[in-house]
Amino acid sequence: MTSTREMVGRRTxxxxxxxxxxxxxxxALGAVRDPELDEAITDLDFVSSIRIDGRSVSVRLRLxxxxxxxxxxxxxxxxxxxxxxxxxxxxxxxxxxxxxxxAKEINVGVATDVDFDDAxxxxxxxxxxxxxxxxxxxxxxxxxxxxxxxxxxxGVDAAALCSLTVGSxxxxxxxxxYLQRRVELGLDTDPxxxxxVSAAGAVVEPADLDDHLxxxxxVAVSIEGNxxxxxxxxxxxxxxxx
Amino acid sequence: xxxxxxxRYYIVDGHIHNWTAGPDNRxxxxxxxxxxxxxxxxxxxxxxxxxxLEKFEEYGGDTLLxxxxxxxxxxxxxxxxxxxxxxxxxxxxxxxxNAVLAEEHPDRxxxxxxxxxxxxxxxxxxxxxxxxxxxxxxVKLYTAEWRGDSKGWTLRDPWAQTYLAKxxxxxxxxxxxxxxxxxxxxxxDAFNVDDVDDAATAFPNLTFxxxxxxLPRLEDFCWIGVQEPNVYGGLAVAMxxxxxxxRYFAKIIGELLYWIGEDRLLFAxxxxxxxxxxxxxxxxxxxxxxxxxxxxxxxxxxxxxxILGLNAAALxxxxxxxxxxxxxxxxxxxxxxxxxxxxxxxx
Numbered sequence: 001m002t003s004t005r006e007m008v009g010r011r012t013x014x015x016x017x018x019x020x021x022x023x024x025x026x027x028a029l030g031a032v033r034d035p036e037l038d039e040a041i042t043d044l045d046f047v048s049s050i051r052i053d054g055r056s057v058s059v060r061l062r063l064x065x066x067x068x069x070x071x072x073x074x075x076x077x078x079x080x081x082x083x084x085x086x087x088x089x090x091x092x093x094x095x096x097x098x099x100x101x102x103a104k105e106i107n108v109g110v111a112t113d114v115d116f117d118d119a120x121x122x123x124x125x126x127x128x129x130x131x132x133x134x135x136x137x138x139x140x141x142x143x144x145x146x147x148x149x150x151x152x153x154x155g156v157d158a159a160a161l162c163s164l165t166v167g168s169x170x171x172x173x174x175x176x177x178y179l180q181r182r183v184e185l186g187l188d189t190d191p192x193x194x195x196x197v198s199a200a201g202a203v204v205e206p207a208d209l210d211d212h213l214x215x216x217x218x219v220a221v222s223i224e225g226n227x228x229x230x231x232x233x234x235x236x237x238x239x240x241x242x
Numbered sequence: 243x244x245x246x247x248x249x250r251y252y253i254v255d256g257h258i259h260n261w262t263a264g265p266d267n268r269x270x271x272x273x274x275x276x277x278x279x280x281x282x283x284x285x286x287x288x289x290x291x292x293x294x295l296e297k298f299e300e301y302g303g304d305t306l307l308x309x310x311x312x313x314x315x316x317x318x319x320x321x322x323x324x325x326x327x328x329x330x331x332x333x334x335x336x337x338x339x340n341a342v343l344a345e346e347h348p349d350r351x352x353x354x355x356x357x358x359x360x361x362x363x364x365x366x367x368x369x370x371x372x373x374x375x376x377x378x379x380x381v382k383l384y385t386a387e388w389r390g391d392s393k394g395w396t397l398r399d400p401w402a403q404t405y406l407a408k409x410x411x412x413x414x415x416x417x418x419x420x421x422x423x424x425x426x427x428x429x430x431d432a433f434n435v436d437d438v439d440d441a442a443t444a445f446p447n448l449t450f451x452x453x454x455x456x457l458p459r460l461e462d463f464c465w466i467g468v469q470e471p472n473v474y475g476g477l478a479v480a481m482x483x484x485x486x487x488x489r490y491f492a493k494i495i496g497e498l499l500y501w502i503g504e505d506r507l508l509f510a511x512x513x514x515x516x517x518x519x520x521x522x523x524x525x526x527x528x529x530x531x532x533x534x535x536x537x538x539x540x541x542x543x544x545x546x547x548x549i550l551g552l553n554a555a556a557l558x559x560x561x562x563x564x565x566x567x568x569x570x571x572x573x574x575x576x577x578x579x580x581x582x583x584x585x586x587x588x589x
Contacts (some may be wrong), residue, residue: 036458065281066274069423069432101274116429123393125427134431208338215461218501221493222460228487229458236285 017089025050025057026088032079035132037227038073038139041080044227046236048098056092057084062098062232070102070120071128100239110220137199138219140181146218147178148196148213158213162206167191243566244315244550246526251547254554255319255518257418257453257478257510260306260343261335261424264299271388272329283515284368286482291517301514303343310352311433314511314518317551318560320352322382322418322453328342340375352558354380354418357409360389366408373412378567381414397437397576406445415439416557425579433459439466442473446568449557451508454479455498460540464501471474474475474557477500477549484524492531494536508554522550532580544568 003229016132020028030042041061042049049056059080063073095106102120102172109119117124147169148161156164166182166189169175187193187201196204196212204212234240244251263276280298293301301309310316321340325333333339342351355378355410357369372378386394395402397419409417425432435456442450455475456463462560467473475498483491498507509525530541547568557560 016533065278067423069428071431101271108438120428122391123426124429127428130428131431214500218286218461218464221490221497223457223458225483225487225490225494226458228490229483231488232285233281239391 010121019055019089019222020050020052020057020087022050024087025059025084026050031078032076032083034072034230035135035139036069036073036223037230038135038142038223039227041076044231045240046076047080050239055089056094057087057092058094058096059084060096060098062234062238063100064208064230064237067101070100070106071116071131073100073102074106074110074116074119075095075128077106077130081110092217119184136181136184140178140185140199141216142220142223143174143181144196145213145216147174148216150174158177158209159206161196162194162204164195165191166195168194168195169197178179243563244316244522244526246523249543250461250525250566251315251522252550252551252555252562253317253522254509254520254558254560255310255314255316255511255513256451256476256554257322258306258319258513259308259322259323259324259335259515260303260340261514262300262332262339263330263334264296267332267419267513271396272326272334275326275380279515282479286486288485291308294532295413297513304330307347309517309519310513314513316518317351318352318558319513319556320354320380320510320554320558322354322420323356323358324382324384324387324420324558325358326387328351328387332346336374337376337378344376346584352380352560353418354378354416355383355414356381356383357405358387358389359395359399360392366405369405369408370412373414378460379414380418381409382418382420384422385437386420386424388424392426393428394422394426394432394455395530396425397441401526402441402446406441406448410445410447414477415448416451417445418451418453419450421456421459431459434467435459435466437468440485442466442562445470448472449474451476451557453510455494455507457529460494460497462503466515467502467506473502473560474506474553475546476508476510478512478515479526481509481511481521482516484521484528487536488528489531492527492538496530496543498533499541499545504548505509505553507549508557509550525550546554 026042029047030040032041033039034041034044046061047059048062049060061077063079077095077097080092084090084093097103107121117126118129122139182189185199187197198204200228244253276299280295283298284292310319321344323337323340324335327333340353344351353376355372355376367483385396419438421433421435435452438450438452439494449472452463453476455477457479463475467475468520479493511521530538530539
């Protein structure tokens with residue numbers, strides 16, 4: 001049955017923008033990442049439902065445990081809200097987190113558009129920009145490890161890595177994501193830019209290459225391992241399939 | 243003692259609990275907490291080792307004694323208390339509760355204590371009395387514990403420094419640090435272990451055992467462990483991946499041997515989250531996958547002996563029976579601390 005409200009919504013969207021489909025909303029949420037795991041919340045199965053009622057969109061999120069860190073949860077909920085609100089044809093967005101120790105603080109805080117430290121009065125001494133930046137650097141290093149490991153598996157000598165440039169990467173999804181991470185950190189993506197750089201953009205000299213490779217390998221092991229564990233816990237908690 | 247193919251392994255389980263988490267001793271946060279533990283248990287245990295939730299909530303001392311010592315190959319087990327009185331009104335797993343079993347079986351347990359720097363001056367004397375009463379030489383610190391309006395603390399807090407100085411004075415030398423999802427301030431990464439780094443530098447006579455080898459911040463733990471010779475890693479939570487994700491387990495162990503070395507890692511089951519029997523048997527059987535040996539080296543019997551018991555025995559001054567020490571002579575993986583690359587902790 002079609003409600004009057006939906007009819008109104010359709011007529012309005014015909015005049016301006018069409019109300020979004022679930023697919024469009026899901027695509028938008030696909031750009032929202034778990035900052036710790038560097039993966040889309042849609043791929044991680046954190047989006048438990050999307051409801052569209054005319055020009056209103058309601059999204060429910062869930063996490064692997066009741067006690068996942070509140071600061072990362074906050075970033076995902078705010079990013080999800082922002083991503084859906086930016087869609088054409090959306091007038092109202094409601095994003096809520098379920099089954100979490102601080103769900104109330106997060107849901108109320110995000111819905112009323114307050115800052116993190118106001119949502120948790122007395123419990124924080126600032127915003128989450130530094131936290132996000134730290135995990136962007138980790139994500140970038142892990143992505144770099146993956147590319148370099150693939151190059152080495154293809155027979156590129158460790159010493160030769162230092163002379164490679166961004167332009168030496170084969171085009172493909174992994175390369176595209178890596179370049180996006182560089183952009184987010186303000187690092188050069190010109191084809192002539194050196195490929196192997198630190199998270200601060202410093203060129204890695206041949207003498208430091210082994211140390212650099214050892215460090216980024218550890219970062220990659222950590223992030224990939226956490227992602228696997230979180231996936232498993234979510235399946236156990238919600239009885240979903242792998 | 244675990245005997246396998248003619249080899250004997252002295253086993254110290256570095257992290258065990260005897261908790262009380264049933265419906266009559268918890269609020270909604272306590273329920274969330276024990277269910278989170280249960281999901282860890284159910285997700286990473288082999289199917290035949292998964293308990294019903296009711297048993298998991300309160301298994302009791304007799305089950306613990308049977309599981310660890312009759313069935314689980316464990317020679318000594320270290321009680322690591324977690325108070326959590328904001329979630330579990332009578333306490334989750336306190337030194338006082340653990341003392342019942344530990345005092346009945348003094349040759350089986352090591353009874354650790356705890357402090358909370360938020361108890362400030364008033365808690366200092368009580369802590370000293372507790373150490374004298376139970377003779378603990380180690381403490382377990384949970385920095386994410388909620389207490390009233392507080393959601394956690396760090397080892398950098400001035401009162402934490404005072405308590406660590408008190409530990410040194412009292413001969414409490416083993417400081418087990420367990421990070422959790424919250425901290426003050428809440429906008430920082432609660433799992434970061436930089437405060438342990440500072441404390442390890444400030445208190446070189448204390449040993450800091452980072453529980454769960456820093457997971458989910460394995461890398462941050464490795465960076466501090468490589469620089470601080472008095473930082474160790476406890477393998478609780480890392481161990482059970484040996485069953486569900488053996489290649490990931492191999493990578494964790496490989497990274498730890500590379501950065502920390504085989505002398506500073508302690509086996510732990512985190513019982514009752516996981517049962518030590520299957521963990522120990524799987525670990526003794528475990529070999530580094532062939533394609534990873536080049537990068538990480540072999541996991542030798544001597545390395546396993548150290549991790550399973552000898553390292554903890556050295557920290558806690560436990561008597562190790564004859565004939566279970568390292569055989570020696572083999573080239574061991576891992577490097578000396580001084581050989582490690584410099585680490586940029588900004589990333």
